[in-house]
Amino acid sequence: MNWLTQERCNRCYIKLKDASQTHCLNCKADLSVVGRWSEFQEWQETRKKGCVRYVLWRALVFAAPLTIGLHARSIWSGSIDWIGLGVTLLIGLLTGFVASFLMWRGIEKEFLTELDRREAASSQPDHTFVESNS
Numbered sequence: 001m002n003w004l005t006q007e008r009c010n011r012c013y014i015k016l017k018d019a020s021q022t023h024c025l026n027c028k029a030d031l032s033v034v035g036r037w038s039e040f041q042e043w044q045e046t047r048k049k050g051c052v053r054y055v056l057w058r059a060l061v062f063a064a065p066l067t068i069g070l071h072a073r074s075i076w077s078g079s080i081d082w083i084g085l086g087v088t089l090l091i092g093l094l095t096g097f098v099a100s101f102l103m104w105r106g107i108e109k110e111f112l113t114e115l116d117r118r119e120a121a122s123s124q125p126d127h128t129f130v131e132s133n134s
């Protein structure tokens with residue numbers, strides 16, 4: 001089990017040991033009620049929004065505070081260096097684009113590998129979970 005498939009309690013987010021665990025050891029919640037959470041499930045939702053939105057949003061969240069932080073003094077004093085501010089914003093956005101795109105690609109690759117693994121596992125006949133009527 002890796003970071004992508006590690007399941008957590010949906011209430012307190014503490015790591016769960018395995019699928020047989022019915023109650024959270026930390027908050028004592030019934031897992032059939034509160035549910036389980038994993039990065040795998042989270043990424044299924046994130047990837048629906050698309051790569052472009054993911055990359056743009058993260059680049060902006062990286063670049064905007066960086067630019068404001070680095071130019072706080074000039075913004076505060078009212079003597080804004082617009083060229084410097086623009087250059088900082090551009091560098092921040094480019095760095096954010098590249099880092100976010102690489103992150104997207106890396107997570108997506110692991111996600112698809114895990115998805116393939118799960119599909120292969122579900123298509124194979126599995127005799128360990130066959131219920132017997134005896």
Ligand SMILES: [Zn+2]
Nearest residue numbers: 009012024027
């Ligand atoms: Zn819990």
